[in-house]
Amino acid sequence: DGMNVLFIIVDDLRPVLGCYGDKIAKSPNIDQLASQSIVFSNAYAQQAVCAPSRVSLLTGRRPDTTRLYDFYSYWRVHAGNFSTLPQYFKENGYVTLSVGKVFHPGVSSNYSDDYPYSWSIPPFHPSAEKHENDKTCRGKDGKLYANLVCPVDVREMPGGTLPDIQSTEEAINLLNLMKTTRQKFFLAVGYHKPHIPLRYPQEFLKLYPLEKIPLAPDPWVPEKLPAVAYNPWMDIRQREDVQALNVSFPYGPLPEDFQRQIRQSYYAAVSYLDVQVGLLLNALDNVGLSNNTIIVFTADHGWSLGEHGEWAKYSNFDVATRVPLMFYVPGMTTSPVSQGARLFPFLDPFSHTGGSAPRGQSKEVVELLSLFPTLAELAGLQVPPACPGTSFGVVLCTEGTSLVHYFNVTEGKVEGGRAGCDDTERCFNEEPVAFSQYPRPADTPQWNSDKPKLRDIRVMGYSMRTSDYRYTLWVHFDPSSFTANFSHVHAGELYMMENDPNQDYNIYNNNSHGW
Numbered sequence: 001d002g003m004n005v006l007f008i009i010v011d012d013l014r015p016v017l018g019c020y021g022d023k024i025a026k027s028p029n030i031d032q033l034a035s036q037s038i039v040f041s042n043a044y045a046q047q048a049v050c051a052p053s054r055v056s057l058l059t060g061r062r063p064d065t066t067r068l069y070d071f072y073s074y075w076r077v078h079a080g081n082f083s084t085l086p087q088y089f090k091e092n093g094y095v096t097l098s099v100g101k102v103f104h105p106g107v108s109s110n111y112s113d114d115y116p117y118s119w120s121i122p123p124f125h126p127s128a129e130k131h132e133n134d135k136t137c138r139g140k141d142g143k144l145y146a147n148l149v150c151p152v153d154v155r156e157m158p159g160g161t162l163p164d165i166q167s168t169e170e171a172i173n174l175l176n177l178m179k180t181t182r183q184k185f186f187l188a189v190g191y192h193k194p195h196i197p198l199r200y201p202q203e204f205l206k207l208y209p210l211e212k213i214p215l216a217p218d219p220w221v222p223e224k225l226p227a228v229a230y231n232p233w234m235d236i237r238q239r240e241d242v243q244a245l246n247v248s249f250p251y252g253p254l255p256e257d258f259q260r261q262i263r264q265s266y267y268a269a270v271s272y273l274d275v276q277v278g279l280l281l282n283a284l285d286n287v288g289l290s291n292n293t294i295i296v297f298t299a300d301h302g303w304s305l306g307e308h309g310e311w312a313k314y315s316n317f318d319v320a321t322r323v324p325l326m327f328y329v330p331g332m333t334t335s336p337v338s339q340g341a342r343l344f345p346f347l348d349p350f351s352h353t354g355g356s357a358p359r360g361q362s363k364e365v366v367e368l369l370s371l372f373p374t375l376a377e378l379a380g381l382q383v384p385p386a387c388p389g390t391s392f393g394v395v396l397c398t399e400g401t402s403l404v405h406y407f408n409v410t411e412g413k414v415e416g417g418r419a420g421c422d423d424t425e426r427c428f429n430e431e432p433v434a435f436s437q438y439p440r441p442a443d444t445p446q447w448n449s450d451k452p453k454l455r456d457i458r459v460m461g462y463s464m465r466t467s468d469y470r471y472t473l474w475v476h477f478d479p480s481s482f483t484a485n486f487s488h489v490h491a492g493e494l495y496m497m498e499n500d501p502n503q504d505y506n507i508y509n510n511n512s513h514g515w
Contacts, residue, residue: 003378003379004094005294005375005379007189008277008296009054009102009191009300011193011299012050012300013302013324014299015324017030017031017324018356019031024212024213025271026274027270028348028349029275029349031356032344032345033295033328034326034359035356037327037329037360038326038333038359039325039360040326040366042362043324044322045301045321045323045368046367046368046437048302048314048316050071050104052070054103055068055108056068057085058103058114059075059082059085060085060369060370060384061391061399062437064437064484065387065391065399068108069460070439071108072107073108074107074108075108080392080395090186094183094184094185095120095178095183095186096185096186096188097119097174097186097187098119098190099189100124100163100164100171101190102123102188126161128165131159134146134158137149146240148242151201151268164272167190167192172280175187175283178289191276191277193270194266194269194270200268204349206350208267213264214260215259216263219259220253221310222504226492228461230250230308232250232251232445232449233310233312234451235450237249242254245258249445251309254306254311262306263306278346278347281295282345282346285342288339290344292330294379296326296327297325298324298371299323302321302322307319308504314450316436316470317470317503318503321436327403334359365432367434367435370400372384372398376402383398384396385398386401431467435464435465438461439461440459443491457477459476459490460474460475460484463493467497469494469495469496472492475488475490494510495507
């Protein structure tokens with residue numbers, strides 16, 4: 001009871017990490033955290049785009065309840081005055097602090113990151129953030145461009161820094177402050193990379209020689225992929241280096257050498273992120289708080305790296321919806337930790353070799369909106385009740401379910417079967433399912449297919465993922481009443497994971513499965 005919380009959320013990070021079995025990634029610090037944590041290998045976001053996913057996981061409600069499918073409404077006004085995860089901790093005596101991108105900035109968090117409801121002091125945003133989309137990428141001709149692939153000399157950047165570096169520095173300052181005040185804290189740190197542009201210190205390229213970077217295993221548009229399911233990666237197309245390639249819309253493939261460069265820079269950005277996480281966790285050691293601080297590490301959604309001929313997020317595929325999720329809980333995921341113990345020495349990805357296996361691993365299919373009840377239970381707070389069927393008028397409830405009953409995993413063991421459950425009402429009797437959804441403005445790809453505004457949504461793709469399959473229905477949607485008509489199906493997808501793990505062969509229309 002009374003443990004602090006360090007909540008690390010990363011933008012657009014799919015699980016390309018050593019602790020998730022990725023053979024290319026160099027992520028020693030995140031892997032080290034995993035070696036002291038329970039790692040969920042099948043965790044999924046509820047919508048593969050920033051603002052809807054973040055509002056969903058921070059309120060513990062699905063996008064159909066927050067009514068946020070785009071970036072342009074504030075749930076407290078538009079849907080209901082729902083309590084948030086940090087707000088609940090604040091109301092229970094914690095100092096709640098936000099650094100970097102936690103809520104999506106702008107309308108969807110009331111231009112304030114939901115301050116003062118969620119946070120004790122105004123959230124910190126790095127000053128370098130405003131330069132993210134400036135022309136700071138040096139081309140081969142020596143000129144500056146607004147590119148997608150953007151390794152930089154940090155000394156040449158405005159202010160001589162980058163946003164995630166500033167966020168780490170501020171988070172470390174706050175840890176030192178919290179040590180002196182001795183108050184319980186909930187510190188949320190939101191990192192930008194590997195969100196585009198892929199702008200990171202250029203030395204990280206050395207970790208990933210281009211000739212060793214493979215293409216996606218399935219870099220083609222699947223033959224039976226419904227047109228409505230495809231995302232045409234408009235944000236990628238608008239970067240100057242991609243524009244110069246003059247790729248046809250919507251399916252035109254990127255040249256293979258450029259595909260490798262994107263993949264190389266994504267990995268390099270992940271290693272840059274890993275260094276930031278390593279510095280932050282080392283600082284937690286330095287202030288002597290590793291023994292009484294819960295750490296959660298996750299992302300808002302994934303990111304396609306050429307699979308299915310797609311880039312970016314904006315889809316219901318695993319590559320867009322699956323996220324890393326791990327919890328470090330002193331005395332629960334580890335043996336009791338003595339005060340002042342050093343669990344997280346900084347590891348330099350340029351010199352550190354060898355990975356760390358997760359302390360415990362669960363293969364159960366879980367949802368990001370379960371973060372709220374899980375962290376409440378881990379901190380010894382009352383777990384918010386399950387939401388009723390319609391919960392717009394209910395301030396505090398959750399549509400997720402606490403994951404703590406999956407935590408009883410001995411070191412190195414992979415949890416596969418159904419774990420026990422004390423409160424049967426709060427667990428599925430059936431096998432676990434993760435629900436995701438994605439809106440589209442039309443049945444075929446167009447300029448706003450990736451990010452349609454609410455008023456333009458005409459189709460909603462509802463997707464369910466179990467351990468055995470992913471099943472998606474694209475149905476008619478009325479944005480004025482927020483209603484989906486499941487009797488008006490535009491298209492369907494069914495992928496069987498055992499023989500189609502990459503979700504390339506849609507068998508929805510095969511009669512043999514009786515769907």
